[in-house]
Amino acid sequence: MKEEEPNWFSRWEEELPSPEELTPLSQTLITPDLALAFDIRNPNTPQAPPPPPPPPSSQHHSAEFDSAELGSATAGDEPARTLKRPRLVWTPQLHKRFVDAVAHLGIKNAVPKTIMQLMSVDGLTRENVASHLQKYRLYLKRMQGMSTGNGSGGGGAAGLSPTDAATDHLFASSPVPRQLLHPGPPGSDHFLPFVPVTALQHHQQQQMAAAALAAQQQQFHQRQMGHFGSPPGGQFDHGFFSRQTVGVNRMGAAMPAQPPAYVEDLESATGGGGGRKVLTLFPTGDD
DNA sequence: TGTGTAATAT
């Protein structure tokens, strides 16, 4: 029974994070001051919201994220490329954009530069994408190896290095499109036109971004677990996910707030098998 | 010049 097989590509647009969700990401990448200083904006965003007027005071008051004198030291002479960006955090949202971009480019066109352009996330560099792509490819390779070869034969989790298991966390948060796992013959990879999400305006609540992000991520992890048992077409039944979590519940270093109870949640979801509860991975607004 | 990969650094 193939009810509504992988029309993932017809739904992908819905699943894209809303501007509100993406906004904090850009904030972690570029401080309002920076964005203002260099007039950095999303090419898809024709009209950026009116930037906050810089505080008239010439003193460095909140040195919180004046970090490293980003502006004062170099701003004025050197272009933005010489500045050190804050470390990019690949959130599930951002990763999903990445996956979507790769999927819609087709595996063969998915090169860092193109992916970066498609994602159209301001502040994202080719290096960012290249680095992430590097890891993502390794992940895909492992996935293929497990689904085609003897996925279960004793080896399984034993073959995973601790590092792999850890990084799978992120990658597992977004389903891997079939095109990426099973690249069809040339010509069959016709993809829908990409509809860039016009988002990413700069807000001003820089400091809250981190907290908001953390909160979001928690949400994701919770939702994500309920999501695993769901795909109607059995699209991702590699039996991988169920194993993937075994070595994974050891996190909490980042968020000492809530005791994660993922494992049980997941096992009940996959173990039930029949219980198909489709949770949208990303709150689209009516969720 | 851009890419892929591995190693290494932060």
Added chain:
DNA sequence: TATATTACAC
């Protein structure tokens, strides 16, 4: 630990 950076081959 996750991501960035670097080096090098193609």
